[in-house]
Amino acid sequence: MPLTSQAPGTLWIVATPLGNPGDLSxxxxxIVSTADVLLSEDTRRTGQLLARCGITARRxxxxxxxxxxxxxxxxxxxLHDGQQLALVSDAGTPLVADPGYRLVRAxxxxxxxxxxxxxxxxxxxALSAAGIPPLPFTFLGFLPRDDAGRRQLFTAFARTPGSLVFFERKDRLPASLAVAAAVLGPREAAVxxxxxxxxxxxxxxxxxxxxxxxxxxxxxxxxxxxxPEQQERAAEDEARTCLRRLAAGHPSARSKELARLAQPELPGxxxxxxxxxxTRDDS
Known part of the structure; x- marks a missing residue:
């Protein structure tokens, strides 16, 4: 892209309230009232926020x-023309599970x-008020939509020390918590x-x-x-490997017997x- 001789403007990354408009600093x-252009994830929702705060955006x-x-x-x-731009998401801090990363990198x-x-x-x-250990924590963003994707994600972070934080839609919450419980084992949790x-x-x-x-x-x-509580829970892939090994060594054993044989080797x-x-893998 050809550059002009004019000094480029600034891209402001602006956090907006999660719900209470009084939290707009x-x-x-x-910034949002003086920026030449306000980049908005949803112009309708941003317009509603601006109206509640008595702000009129230039564009x-x-x-x-x-x-x-x-x-x-x-x-x-x-930006290369010297304009001031502000990026906002629907709520909260942009780029944290919201668009903008590619633009910032560019x-x-x-x-x-x-x-x-x-x-x-x-x-x-959420971490500040839930009463669950806040540090360290890993933010997972929005979970994959399918069980296989969620299972893979939780398995990857099953041994990570600290709390896991993620966003989820209400209609997918029961399925996501079921997968989390199966992969991560007994833990404190908060919605x-x-x-x-x-x-x-x-x-x-x-x-x-x-x-x-x-x-x-x-x-x-x-x-x-x-x-994770007490001892770390063995990863699901590790559990599958153990079960396959035992099944090969005990070809006549039923699934319940294989599960009993494997349990002492698989913490959590x-x-x-x-x-x-x-039974799920056999189905």
């Missing part, structure tokens, strides 16, 4: 997962200033919903008791799963879970 208010431009690639050249051109590569305007972030907000809003709620429970949760949970959901696994793993 004075600095964030100034709103949609910038989301589906158009990020095609909009990037236009955005970079505006700006860095082209010498365009990128400056954060920090503020609300759902993972940190944090509607953070900073009128119906804010922190539901603390044991991951192995996830079936007791209501399936009628509404709103935006952040899930925290506490650190119950005989029932190993039996269910065997």
């Amino acid at each position: 004075p600095r964030a208010r100034h 709103l431009m949609s910038f989301h997962d589906r158009n990020e690639a095609e909009r990037q050249d236009e955005v970079l051109r505006l 700006c860095r590569a082209q010498g365009i200033r990128v400056s954060p305007v920090p503020g609300p972030s759902a993972p940190v907000t 944090c919903r509607e953070l900073t809003k009128t119906h804010e709620e922190f539901i603390l429970f044991r991951l192995e008791d996830h079936q007791r949760l209501s399936h009628e949970l509404l709103g935006e959901i952040t899930v925290i799963i506490g650190p 696994w119950s005989v029932k879970e190993l039996y269910e793993l065997l």
Whole structure:
């Protein structure tokens, strides 16, 4: 891209409230009201926030997962022309499970200033009030939509010390918690919903008791799963390898017997879970 002789503008990464408009900082208010262009994940939702805060943006431009690639050249051109642009997501801190990474990386590569305007972030907000060990923690973003993808992700982080934090839709929450319980074993957990809003709620429970949760949970959901307890749980791939080895050495053994033989070798696994793993793989 040809560069002009004019000094490029700045891309401001602006955190916006999760729900309570009072959480918009004075600095964030100034940036979004004075920026030449406000890049918005959802212009309708951003417009509603601005109206509640009494702010009028100079120009709103949609910038989301589906158009990020095609909009990037236009955005970079505006920045090279010296304009000030601010990037916001629907709520919280942009790039944290929201669009913008490719744009920020391109700006860095082209010498365009990128400056954060920090503020609300759902993972940190949830960790601050849930009462589950906050450090260290690993943020997983939005989980894969299918059980196989979720199982693979949880297996990869099963031995990670510290808490796991992720976003999930209410309709997929029961299935995701079931996979998490099977892969991660007994742990503390919390479902944090509607953070900073009128119906804010922190539901603390044991991951192995996830079936007791209501399936009628509404709103935006952040899930925290506490650190591994006592001994680390053997990874699911390790459990499968162990079961295959035992099956080869005991060809006449039934699945329940194989599960009982494997259990002492696999920390964090119950005989029932190993039996269910065997029957699921055989189906």
